[in-house]
Amino acid sequence: MNRLTPPFESMFGRRAALKGLFATVGLAAVPGLAACGSSGSGGGGADTGPVSLGSNYSDAVPKGALAEVMKGFTDSSKLPVTINTKDHEAFQQQINNYLQGGPDDVWSWFAGFRLRFFASKNLVGDISDLWSGDLASNYTPAQKEASTGNDGKQYFVPFYSYPWAVFYRPSVFQQKGYTVPKSFDDFITLAGKMKGDGLSPLAAGQSNGWPQLGTFDQINFRTNGYDFHVNLMAGKEDWAGDKVKATFDNWKRLLEFYQPNSLGRDWQTAAQSVLKGDAGMMVIGSQQIGQQFSAGGKLDDLDFFAFPEINSQYGQDTIEAPIDGFCMAPKPRNKDNAHKLLTYIASAQAQQAYLKSDPTSIAASGKADVSSYNKLQQKCVKFVNDAKHITQFLDRDTDPGFASEVAINSVNDFLKNPNDIDGLVKKIASQAKQYFQK
Structure with a gap:
């Protein structure tokens, strides 16, 4: 899969990935994707080591683009990031085992049913406090709605989307x-x-x-x-x-x-x-x-x-307008540092750096500089911003x-x-x- 194929998985493997994901959502721990970080054992404060990032951006172009985003975060915050990249489809297929085994501090995922399901099982960290602060100013009410669990709390930071x-x-x-x-x-x-x-x-x-x-x-x-x-x-x-x-x-x-x-x-x-x-x-x-x-x-x-x-x-x-983004572990090794990374991911700077590799998607942040966009992207921005409600595509919403x-x-x-x-x-x-x- 190259960068310009849809982000959920390779278009030639989407159905297989759906079947594999379904096979794991029963919440029985099975052998498979090893936990990448140590967040499952931590409570959130003492460790000042690198922030760990679980990534399904496994193809060369998105992998390199995400690495550039993390470099920007490290340059500005002086906090190192350890990126644990897993095969794109395998990440989806084995996500349940990954989350139960102790996920990275921050990990890539999707808005919609896929988010709400795992949030309802307490396998995603509550970041409502970030959304009640500066984070909310980057997003529309519809994007916040897409980042919200069944309990009304927020569990997701939108990164990019496409309508x-x-x-x-x-x-x-x-x-x-x-x-x-x-x-x-x-x-x-x-x-x-x-x-x-x-x-x-x-x-x-x-x-x-x-x-x-x-x-x-x-x-x-x-x-x-x-x-x-x-x-x-x-x-x-x-x-x-x-x-x-x-x-x-x-x-x-x-x-x-x-x-x-x-x-x-x-x-x-x-x-x-x-x-x-x-x-x-x-x-x-x-x-x-x-x-x-x-x-x-x-x-x-x-x-x-x-x-x-x-x-x-x-x-x-x-x-x-399917939205790709990032979640936090329920017990990140260092919650403050995980929050700092998620706040950076929510920034227009981070999202625009990533989208240099993709002329067909748009930054989720409403603060992105649209003057750098092509004509199609500029129209996509207005289209998404004007929407009262956003759905995620059937296979993400059910x-x-x-x-x-x-x-x-x-x-x-x-x-x-x-x-x-x-x-x-x-x-x-x-x-x-x-x-x-x-």
């Missing part, structure tokens, strides 16, 4: 006379015009398994709102209910505008079709499609718009076993046969029972 939306080439829109749609009906009308002009209106590649989960998210929170969406992901809503049926009914309206054989195409090839002008739009993340446009030398001809409004009650108040074994298969079944929505949602609801306890 999902509908991406397109402005030059193609200008040439064809297309305008950005505001409503779902306008979206359907635009897709019809594109189809009439010989374009594939919606590029789609689902052979990787996960990409169309993002489309489900967009349509669900546009149809039913943020609260319903996050509660559905948490197993607190009925998958066989009318609201989920409405989501699939709305999605069905789009399918005639999909590229043929989406299940046999990977997301890279789909994104390339937008780059080449063969397809008009694609629901994807800036980091994914931006990778293809950057490599093709056309990043300046890439733009996006928020997924259109479906229900006026919710408008476009929610967006999807039980990992449910995501890999039920959600992916169900979405694929829907794409194969969109005419039995009632049977589909009943099957999902039945399978969900083994993952969510009422």
Whole structure:
């Protein structure tokens, strides 16, 4: 995986990583990823040695970029940092053993269900005191919401993110006379015009398994709102209910505008079709499609718009923008030093230093100097800052076993046969029972 692939794991191994993570979340200690630090035995004060950092930034580019960030911290604080890097996918797959065995003082992780789950098991350190201080001024209320556990306390420091939306080439829109749609009906009308002009209106590649989960998210929170969406992901809503049926009914309206054989195409090839002008739009993340446009030398001809409004009650108040960041051990070897490192990680200086290696993602800090960003990044910043709510992508917002074994298969079944929505949602609801306890 190079730096420009999505940060949860290699796109070719995402489903395997989800399965591996699910296998560990039962909280039974198993052999695997060795604990890297000594934080499990400490209480937080006497040791003044290096701060230990557990990192899943294992590929060469992100590994080097993170090392530069830590060098900046050491130069400013005079505190050394020991970086313990583990293979990106292995870190996810063996995270439970790592956390139970005594994690590093600070470690890399993700916002969303993945955060809340381990926080609820007391395997993540409470950093609410940092959020009540200077940290909060760097972030929006939506980012704080994404960093908060089920108990209302904060456990996470956002580092960088990238939004999902509908991406397109402005030059193609200008040439064809297309305008950005505001409503779902306008979206359907635009897709019809594109189809009439010989374009594939919606590029789609689902052979990787996960990409169309993002489309489900967009349509669900546009149809039913943020609260319903996050509660559905948490197993607190009925998958066989009318609201989920409405989501699939709305999605069905789009399918005639999909590229043929989406299940046999990977997301890279789909994104390339937008780059080449063969397809008009694609629901994807800036980091994914931006990778293809950057490599093709056309990043300046890439733009996006928020997924259109479906229900006026919710408008476009929610967006999807997965957030990567860092957590603290429940008992860091030196809590003060761990706090200093997390505070530095929250700074615009640290995040911008890291993102020199990535022209498709954005610093989480609202204090980042946007003048150093390209046009795409500048729009991403405004998009994220203006959002009332931020979701993390389905596989980060729900039980990992449910995501890999039920959600992916169900979405694929829907794409194969969109005419039995009632049977589909009943099957999902039945399978969900083994993952969510009422």
